[in-house]
Amino acid sequence: MQRSYVAELAAPGHKVPVRACVDGSNPPIWLFPSIGEYPVYDDFVYDVMIKDERRTSAYAEAVRRYAPGRTVLDIGTGQDAVWALAAARAGARHVWAVEVIPKSARIARKTIEEAGFADRITVVEGLSTEIELPGPVDMCVSEIIGTLGGSEGAGPVLRDARERLVKPGGVFIPHRSATTAVALDLRGATGGELPGFPSVAFGFVEGIFAAVGRPFDLRVCLGGLQDVPEVRERSYLSGPVEVEPLEFNGDLRPEGVDRAELAFTRPGRFSGLALGMRLWVAEGGAPIDSLSEWSNWTPVYAALSEEGLPVRPGDRFVFEFTTTISDDGVHPDYALVGELHRDSAPAVPLSWSSTHHGDGFRETFFHRRLFPEA
Numbered sequence: 001m002q003r004s005y006v007a008e009l010a011a012p013g014h015k016v017p018v019r020a021c022v023d024g025s026n027p028p029i030w031l032f033p034s035i036g037e038y039p040v041y042d043d044f045v046y047d048v049m050i051k052d053e054r055r056t057s058a059y060a061e062a063v064r065r066y067a068p069g070r071t072v073l074d075i076g077t078g079q080d081a082v083w084a085l086a087a088a089r090a091g092a093r094h095v096w097a098v099e100v101i102p103k104s105a106r107i108a109r110k111t112i113e114e115a116g117f118a119d120r121i122t123v124v125e126g127l128s129t130e131i132e133l134p135g136p137v138d139m140c141v142s143e144i145i146g147t148l149g150g151s152e153g154a155g156p157v158l159r160d161a162r163e164r165l166v167k168p169g170g171v172f173i174p175h176r177s178a179t180t181a182v183a184l185d186l187r188g189a190t191g192g193e194l195p196g197f198p199s200v201a202f203g204f205v206e207g208i209f210a211a212v213g214r215p216f217d218l219r220v221c222l223g224g225l226q227d228v229p230e231v232r233e234r235s236y237l238s239g240p241v242e243v244e245p246l247e248f249n250g251d252l253r254p255e256g257v258d259r260a261e262l263a264f265t266r267p268g269r270f271s272g273l274a275l276g277m278r279l280w281v282a283e284g285g286a287p288i289d290s291l292s293e294w295s296n297w298t299p300v301y302a303a304l305s306e307e308g309l310p311v312r313p314g315d316r317f318v319f320e321f322t323t324t325i326s327d328d329g330v331h332p333d334y335a336l337v338g339e340l341h342r343d344s345a346p347a348v349p350l351s352w353s354s355t356h357h358g359d360g361f362r363e364t365f366f367h368r369r370l371f372p373e374a
């Protein structure tokens with residue numbers, strides 16, 4: 001059983017009550033904001049990513065394969081400049097390592113100097129979409145894949161890199177990503193009570209509200225879903241489908257509408273979707289799959305029904321998933337509109353949307369519960 005309480009967060013101009021889960025109560029599921037699309041990276045976040053062994057070894061192997069003898073652009077090098085250093089060590093001719101967070105760029109520059117690669121790696125502070133290079137490079141490496149594949153802006157950012165910064169036919173690492181969806185029985189996973197944020201999440205929620213300038217209905221992830229296979233077995237009501245395909249070495253389309261259908265394979269109460277991502281770091285082989293294994297990419301919860309709608313095998317959820325780039329030109333807004341089809345009842349319309357920095361606050365039943373009125 002989960003235990004929760006109401007805490008207070010500092011938002012610009014005022015305090016915001018937030019539902020929290022008791023630290024140390026070991027809830028099977030807890031909430032966490034989707035953080036990668038905001039400038040709230042700190043030592044803890046960079047460390048979790050580097051320690052994601054599957055991600056880190058797949059990137060290291062791809063960089064070792066493609067970097068020798070090439071000029072390289074590393075978009076979003078982070079404070080550890082991991083792929084810039086890996087490329088230089090593998091024999092890249094020169095690396096441009098771009099980072100938008102000033103503190104991370106500063107630390108990256110120092111790390112590169114200490115590693116003795118200052119002559120082969122140039123750190124460029126800024127957004128890749130706003131910088132110029134002396135000339136186009138042979139390859140681009142980046143890890144700006146979000147909890148939903150494109151949520152950190154990989155579509156527009158890498159399309160811009162292809163048009164302006166990389167030679168025609170240049171290699172892109174990663175190769176491909178997609179957003180994935182599975183039907184979920186959230187109460188089946190939590191054992192009853194809906195979850196809250198652990199206290200370690202508070203600073204990130206405050207940082208996101210500060211970056212956007214006000215509280216808003218931010219995107220929320222489900223911690224714990226990936227870690228324990230039995231929790232997935234209790235809560236997944238269907239197999240997965242893919243939407244938002246992003247072909248970084250092919251026909252890259254950052255915006256679009258994808259139609260999909262989830263077929264229920266188990267009885268339960270359908271409360272929403274777990275949205276994850278698949279990532280092919282290089283061409284071929286099995287992707288990293290955030291809905292079926294632990295990774296630093298935590299699945300997003302698309303809440304569709306507060307109480308959950310009873311479903312059984314053979315029922316279907318048919319939906320359209322729309323990706324639109326927000327007015328910052330980089331980060332997508334997402335919208336999902338669908339219908340639940342059951343043998344036993346008329347079709348039920350269900351919808352969810354999640355903007356990068358939209359102005360609604362407490363507009364959904366899920367966010368009203370997460371941020372109760374004082």
Ligand SMILES: C[S@@+](CC[C@H](N)C(=O)[O-])C[C@H]1O[C@@H](n2cnc3c(N)ncnc32)[C@H](O)[C@@H]1O
Nearest residue numbers: 049076077078098099100101126127128143157
């Ligand atoms: C997920 S982290 C990856 C850090 C490191 N490359 C790694 O893989 O461990 C993404 C980093 O990219 C930066 N970033 C995201 N989009 C960027 C862009 N368009 N230009 C420059 N930096 C960007 C973020 O600030 C963050 O430091």
